[in-house]
Structures are given as C-alpha cells and as structure tokens.
Amino acid sequence: MPELPEVETYRRFLHELVVAQTITALEVHDAHVLAVDEDTLRQAVVGRTVRDTGRLGKNCFLLLDDGRVLVLHFGMTGDVGAYRDPADRPRFTRVTLYLDSGLRVAFIDPRKFGRIRLADSIETYQQAKKLGPDALDISPEQLQQKLQRRKVAVKPLLLDQSITAGLGNWIVDEVLFQAGIHPERLAHTLQADEYQALHGAIQHVLGTAIRHEATYRHFPADFLIHARQWDDSATPGTDAHRFCPRHANTEIVKSYVGGRATYVCPVCQPAPTLA
Structure with a gap:
C-alpha cells in the first residue's frame, strides 16, 4: 500500500512533469477510480495549467491555475507513470492526462481502490476529510x-x-x-x-x-x-x-x-x- 514516503516520491515525480504544463485532454480507461462525474472532471481540468503540486498525508494534489485541486489518492496499489506513445501505456492505467509537452501521465491502479477527486483547495479537502496536520509538518x-x-x-x-x-x-x-x-x-x-x-x-x-x-x-x-x-x-x-x-x-x-x-x-x- 502506498504510504506517505511513496506518495511523496510520486509527488516529486509528477512535479517535474506537470508543473507549468497545460492539460490538453483527459482519457478515462476505467471510471471506477473516479469519485467525480467523468464529464465534470473533464470540464474542470482540460485547458487548465498545473501551477504546483502538493501532498497531505497519503493524498497527492495537482494545483490548477483556477485555484481548484485535482486530488489523487492511491488506495492499496496505486502508482503514477508517464509515456508518449499509446503502445507504451502502462498496464492497469485507469486515467490518462495529456500534457502540452506531448507527455501523458498515467494514474495506475491494478486493484482499483484508488480515487481521483476534485476539491476547491487543499484546505477544504483537509476539512472535509477531517485530516490532521501532515506527519512531516506536525510540531x-x-x-x-x-x-x-x-x-x-x-x-x-x-x-x-x-x-x-x-x-x-x-x-x-x-x-x-x-x-x-x-x-x-x-x-x-x-x-x-x-x-x-x-x-x-x-x-x-x-x-x-x-x-x-x-x-x-x-x-x-x-x-x-x-x-x-x-x-x-x-x-x-x-x-x-x-x-x-x-x-x-x-x-x-x-x-x-x-x-x-x-x-x-x-x-x-x-x-x-x-x-
């Protein structure tokens, strides 16, 4: 199960790929991992630029240029990957984000316990999920x-x-x-x-x-x-x-x-x- 260290590793990987990139398309291969309507998600992220990444506990965030947040929770077997050609798409990719760099970011989850959500901000998500301070930040x-x-x-x-x-x-x-x-x-x-x-x-x-x-x-x-x-x-x-x-x-x-x-x-x- 991805724990905080794995999720921080995923965040750093994503940070190098997605920050300052515009999401040009969203492809859903298996809607089971979506905690939001597919059309709503597509309208929310396509055309938006990722301005930063974040993490709280086991949750990873892509911060969009309109202030909203794409939330990635990896469940028991979630992972992320990147590819360019369709033939190279990782096995068990459930959702793909297309970037204007030509890269495609894969949300991978063999057992499909992970979830992708939208939130107004990290703070509102933290309050809604009743999460305490991040274990790396708590004094x-x-x-x-x-x-x-x-x-x-x-x-x-x-x-x-x-x-x-x-x-x-x-x-x-x-x-x-x-x-x-x-x-x-x-x-x-x-x-x-x-x-x-x-x-x-x-x-x-x-x-x-x-x-x-x-x-x-x-x-x-x-x-x-x-x-x-x-x-x-x-x-x-x-x-x-x-x-x-x-x-x-x-x-x-x-x-x-x-x-x-x-x-x-x-x-x-x-x-x-x-x-």
Whole structure:
C-alpha cells in the first residue's frame, strides 16, 4: 500500500512533469477510480495549467491555475507513470492526462481502490476529510497536545489520520521501535522526553524512507522493517523467523494492537506495567 514516503516520491515525480504544463485532454480507461462525474472532471481540468503540486498525508494534489485541486489518492496499489506513445501505456492505467509537452501521465491502479477527486483547495479537502496536520509538518508541541490526555494505546492514535495525516501501519511500528515506546503504552502516560523522542522518530523514519524513495531494502540496518515477519507462517527457530536488529538473540514479537498486526522488540520496547 502506498504510504506517505511513496506518495511523496510520486509527488516529486509528477512535479517535474506537470508543473507549468497545460492539460490538453483527459482519457478515462476505467471510471471506477473516479469519485467525480467523468464529464465534470473533464470540464474542470482540460485547458487548465498545473501551477504546483502538493501532498497531505497519503493524498497527492495537482494545483490548477483556477485555484481548484485535482486530488489523487492511491488506495492499496496505486502508482503514477508517464509515456508518449499509446503502445507504451502502462498496464492497469485507469486515467490518462495529456500534457502540452506531448507527455501523458498515467494514474495506475491494478486493484482499483484508488480515487481521483476534485476539491476547491487543499484546505477544504483537509476539512472535509477531517485530516490532521501532515506527519512531516506536525510540531512536537502539536503532537503532545493531541496525545497527552488520551487514555488510549499510542499505536492506534498515531494511525488516526485526524491526529496526524500520513502514518501507516509499518511506519508506526518503525516509529515506536525507533523511539523505544511499546505500542500499547497509553498515550497519557508518556513523559515529555518520550513525546520528543516520538516526534523525532516520526521525522527520522519518514525522512529516511523519502530519501531512499521508499526502497525499503536500502534502509539502515537498525530499522525494524528488516526484521518484520512478512511471512505469517514463520515460526521460532526457522530461517524465516526474525530477530531484533539491535539485539541479535531477541525475537521480534508479533501481536495485534487495535486490530492491526504489530511487531515489537521486547527489549527495546518494554511492555507497559499494569496499573
């Protein structure tokens, strides 16, 4: 599933291609991904020039010269591509934007869970979807203010897009691992230094992922992602079983927190004590 780092990579790719370009045509190959009437979308974007790109959490935006915004949400399998000749159109392209440069931009989505929308602005879209500040932009003070009174496990709170937008499941596991915080810690029990560590870990994990263009095998060796049990059939004592990257003899524990698969090092992230 495209997470914030992937979407930021898509945005940067699009930025190089579409800014200052006029959309000359719109071709819809599969209307399933449209959250707006096809004719309405065509009338809104054809003839408009893209003046900038933006991103909020997992949403990518093309800012048009009339002030409106084309919203791209990539669902589980969405991607973007570019081509010139029809024969080179990527497989599973659902919508194509034609640019006056001669390039064609493809919205690709094999499973068709992505959506293309129109919005009056990024701000109105953010309000309509009840999204919090972007995870890269939230300040330490904002993060603490949003969490410090919540008697809820910290992991589901970080996954709540109304608190901060853009943190997905593996990212939250990585953030909590890097911060040394157990995912079942109640948010209101965190101390000031732990909120600082949490904020720093968010910036570190996202910054690292974006810098490596979300190519996870290139992440630092001390990242939990290398030790996650992607294969659910893995059992202790097998080659597939994973160990903490910092404690070679400590097995990573898999459980479910807030209904989401969760990976924890019991040494790096001590379990909360019962009150």
